[in-house]
Amino acid sequence: MRIAVVAALFAVGALQASQAPAPGKVSRTPRMRLYVFDCGMLTISPEGVARYHVTPVEVGETRMPVPCYLVAHPKGTLMWDVGVIPDETVEKQASAGGARYDVNTTASALVRRTLKTQLAAVGYTPGDITYVAISHAHKDHTANLNQFARSTWLTPRAERDFMWKPGNERVEPSFYSALERSKWIPLDKQEYDVFGDGAAVIKAAPGHTPGHQVLVLQLVATGRIMLAGDLYHYAPERAFHRAPPDNEFDVQQSAASRASIDGYLARTKTTIWIEHDFRANAKLKKSPAFYD
Numbered sequence: 001m002r003i004a005v006v007a008a009l010f011a012v013g014a015l016q017a018s019q020a021p022a023p024g025k026v027s028r029t030p031r032m033r034l035y036v037f038d039c040g041m042l043t044i045s046p047e048g049v050a051r052y053h054v055t056p057v058e059v060g061e062t063r064m065p066v067p068c069y070l071v072a073h074p075k076g077t078l079m080w081d082v083g084v085i086p087d088e089t090v091e092k093q094a095s096a097g098g099a100r101y102d103v104n105t106t107a108s109a110l111v112r113r114t115l116k117t118q119l120a121a122v123g124y125t126p127g128d129i130t131y132v133a134i135s136h137a138h139k140d141h142t143a144n145l146n147q148f149a150r151s152t153w154l155t156p157r158a159e160r161d162f163m164w165k166p167g168n169e170r171v172e173p174s175f176y177s178a179l180e181r182s183k184w185i186p187l188d189k190q191e192y193d194v195f196g197d198g199a200a201v202i203k204a205a206p207g208h209t210p211g212h213q214v215l216v217l218q219l220v221a222t223g224r225i226m227l228a229g230d231l232y233h234y235a236p237e238r239a240f241h242r243a244p245p246d247n248e249f250d251v252q253q254s255a256a257s258r259a260s261i262d263g264y265l266a267r268t269k270t271t272i273w274i275e276h277d278f279r280a281n282a283k284l285k286k287s288p289a290f291y292d
């Protein structure tokens with residue numbers, strides 16, 4: 001039975017891969033694409049919602065989706081945020097309807113689909129990915145980092161240090177132990193242009209963690225969007241100009257980052273995508289569909 005299921009999965013993967021661009025370190029897409037993957041869902045307790053200085057009534061839907069993103073550029077590929085439960089755990093729990101994991105006392109995750117299956121469906125394996133970056137190192141953004149140990153890691157030094165800080169309960173070092181030896185580029189400026197043409201720019205937005213960052217994409221048809229990491233979790237935090245959560249790494253730095261990013265969004269006519277916003281995520285095209 002299990003062999004038949006595995007064989008069927010391989011057949012589906014092979015079929016979809018044959019219709020997708022050939023894998024390789026260099027992406028074959030004629031112009032930049034953004035794929036949005038389903039990397040799970042967080043159920044947040046009422047105490048957890050209150051951390052963000054909003055109420056369940058204001059928020060409406062308190063669950064938080066966990067998206068992962070692939071940017072396929074003619075010059076290479078970039079993975080941005082990599083989920084909350086490692087693929088191997090999700091595979092083991094497939095017959096139980098998905099894998100579950102308590103991120104902390106207020107947030108529990110359910111993941112039904114592996115990241116690598118979703119990558120394979122559009123023609124990529126983790127080994128094909130040129131660059132990997134995370135908005136920040138919290139557990140719900142890092143689960144599959146070990147699969148990208150052969151990619152070049154784009155991270156501020158402060159975030160890298162935070163990830164191996166002894167006693168840090170906000171991170172799970174087993175998710176990224178292989179990255180300790182990975183090639184990495186320290187991002188020590190306000191902006192880093194990933195492919196050198198301005199199409200994908202990582203911007204510093206510290207505070208939520210020491211090296212929290214956001215990704216700005218200039219897509220030909222879609223326009224300018226920002227994958228904002230956890231600069232905000234719920235849309236009303238931004239709409240009502242509420243103070244950042246009390247458990248931020250640095251609340252004042254978070255407030256300053258929010259103000260400077262809001263100014264940038266207005267100046268550059270860029271649309272913010274709050275990654276954990278349920279309603280916004282529900283409207284997004286999911287891979288294998290893409291934005292370009």
Ligand SMILES: [Zn+2]
Nearest residue numbers: 138140141230
């Ligand atoms: Zn998060």
